[in-house]
Amino acid sequence: MFDLLFQFLANTGYYLADYRNYVMLVVGCTFLYLGTAKKYEPLLLVPIGFGMLVGNIPFFKGFGIGIYESNSVLHYLYFGVTTGVYPSIVFLGLGAMTDFSSLLAQPKLMLLGAxxxxxxxxxxxxxxxxxxxxxEAASIAIIGGADGPTSIFLTAKLAPHLIGPIAIAAYSYMALIPVIQPPIMLLLTSKKERxxxxxxxxxxxxxxxxxxxxxxxxxxxxxxxxALPLLGMLFLGNFLKECGVVNRLANTAQSAIIDTATIFLGFTVGCSTQADVFLTPKSLGIFFLGAVAFSIATASGVIFAKIMNLFLKEKINPLLGAAGVSAVPGSAREVHLMGLKADPTNFxxxxxxxxxxxxxxxxxxxxxxxxxxxx
Amino acid sequence: MFGFENITNQNGWAMAAVGASIVFMGLVALSFVISQIHKLLKLWDDRQKIIDRFKTKVPADADVTEAVDARVYEERHLPAVDELASIYQPLIDKLEEPFKLSQLFEIANKNDVPHPHLSIQRLQEAGLLVAQGDGTFTWNKQIED
Structure with a gap:
């Protein structure tokens, strides 16, 4: 009887856990805290954070439990990530939610996105x-686009073994926009420009x-x-929204479909941060380079807006350059807030x-x- | 391998330069296209007017038909339409209908009528001078009545 009990205890997570699991559990809890208490990108951080908790509960390997075991349920759900299915579906919903009228009204602002x-x-x-x-370098570089689904999509195609750290880095920096972007914007713009x-x-x-x-x-x-799987779906979603004859499809794409994809995408990406796979020196390098990528992207947009102002009769506010990263709508919101700080009537x-x-x-x-x- | 040597060996410089150029050119092209969409749509909406403009032979003396701001009439102390009609009708009676605006202009000048261009323009706008489509005009007696 005791043998059976000891055998059971030896198979529990408490027995199998090592310090790396605890580190990742703390990171997962931090994500949940940032998402729920601080409301930093909760739609992303909550499923990812919970996925981190689930993915870092130690288990006896070979039972088809973990996300990296070929016959597990989590592995089947992860299929949507590794094949780039979820990012494409997210782009469909994104297209159905996006109103491009502001871009069509001011096409020159597209250059800031470039x-x-x-x-x-x-x-x-x-x-x-x-x-x-x-x-690997290309997959890490795409973090600079500040677009989680795009980062996951490219990494799934080029360096699938890095999906976990790259996705976490991309989403983390998207959530940390209010922390990363304002100092760069302040540093690169004068009060007059703002x-x-x-x-x-x-x-x-x-x-x-x-x-x-x-x-x-x-x-x-x-x-x-x-880029067809991403842009094709983005523009399809937008056409569904704008054509006005398939409102049912557009409504589903911008609610149920994107929400379902976001849940599975976030959760499985969180699960993929299994400590033994995730906590490596490479991951640290990816986080460092991701921060660099995001900062350079912000700075490039702001500097390019200032360069454009040298040639434009009607000047543009260089803060807008920071919104050229594709973190929708976080960076636009941050630019708006910075503009309001300089002048409460500047929207x-x-x-x-x-x-x-x-x-x-x-x-x-x-x-x-x-x-x-x-x- | 690390450092600049790795970048060079992996063709990194070329990838960065070509990639950045392509995305820039792509978005510049897209921004150009979308900046023209509303102009193309306006052309499309006005297509009938444009076709008509090419189909109809524009009379040489139709220059005077450009729209004139009502304030200009006031500034030049131009008489009201009724008064203008009473001035111009005797002149038109001397012309054979249909007549060219250049003929009317000429006869108005000979009779020292002030501001003939603006006056003829105003008569046209009031519908008293009716274009026949071949560069000639007639006096609209119905409106006058």
Whole structure:
């Protein structure tokens, strides 16, 4: 009887756990705390944080329990991550939720979305500098796009063994936008520049909104066909929303579908941070480079806005450059708040959303380009 | 392998330069296209007007038909339409209908009528001078009545 009891106890998580599991459990709890108490990107951090708890409960290997065991339930759910299915579905919902009218009203702001992608390429060089293999370097670099699904999608294609740390880094920095971006914006802009008011955007017709997803998918996917799974779905979702004849589909895409995909994506990515796989020196390097990527992306956008101002008659507020990263709507909100701090009557949210939307498109194109380099 | 040597060996410089250029050019192209969408739509909406403009031979003396702000009439102390009609009708009676605006302009000048361009313009806007589509005009007696 005691033998049976001891055998049972030897198979419990308490017995099998080592310090790395506890470290990851603490990280998971921190994510849950940030998501629930601080409300930092709760839709992402809550499922990821809980996934970290589930993924780091030690178990007896070989029973088909863990996410990396081929016959486990978690492994089947993780299939959506490793094949890039969940990111594509998230993009469908994102497209159905996004209003591109602010971007259509001010197409020049799209350039800020392009400039912010420079963080990706600087980080690519940085990752190669630190000795990462080219495919790993490309996967790390995409963190600079500040787009979780895009990061996961590209990493699943190029360096699937790094999905956990890269996804966690990408989502962590997205959640930490209020901490990372403001100091960079303050450092790179003067008070006078922050006071620049943007003119109200012109009204955009329904026809323009309808033509945009068609023109967008044709132009971007012809340029980078490898971005089709992301951009194809993004523009499909947007067309569903704008065409006005399939409201049921659009409503489902922007609610049930994206929510389901977000739950499974976040949860399984959290589960994939199993301590023995996740806590490696490489992960630390990825977190460091991810922070660098995100900071350079923010700085590139702001600096490019200042360069544009040298040539534009009607100046743009350089804070908007920081919204060129594709963290929707976090970075636009942060830009808006910075603008309000400088002048309580300066409302930059809609202009920031224009940059944000172009950032989403830009980072997906970057993912396609990087993937095509290794095809 | 680490450092710049690794970047060079892995073709990193080229990947970064080409990648950055492609994404930049792609988004510049997209921004250009979307900046033209509303202009193209306006052209499409006005297509009938544009087609008509090419179909109809524009009379040489139709220059005077450009829209004039009502304030201009006031500033030049131009008489009211009724008064203008009473001035111009005797002149038009001397012309054979249909007539060209250049003929009307000429006869108005000869009779020292002030601001003939603006006056003729105003008569046109009031519907008293009716274009026949071939560069000639007639006097609209119905409105006058």
């Amino acid at each position: 400039a912010a992608q420079m963080g990706i390429y600087f980080t690519l060089l940085g990752a190669l500098f630190f000795g990462f293999a080219p495919k 006071l620049i008011k943007m003119p109200p955007a012109r009204a955009v017709s329904k026809k323009e909104l309808l033509i945009f997803p068609v023109a967008g998918v044709l132009l971007t996917c012809f340029l980078a066909p490898t 930059l949210l809609m202009h920031g959303m224009a940059c944000n939307s172009s950032g989403v498109i830009g980072s997906a194109i970057c993912a396609g380009i990087l993937w095509s380099f290794f095809v």
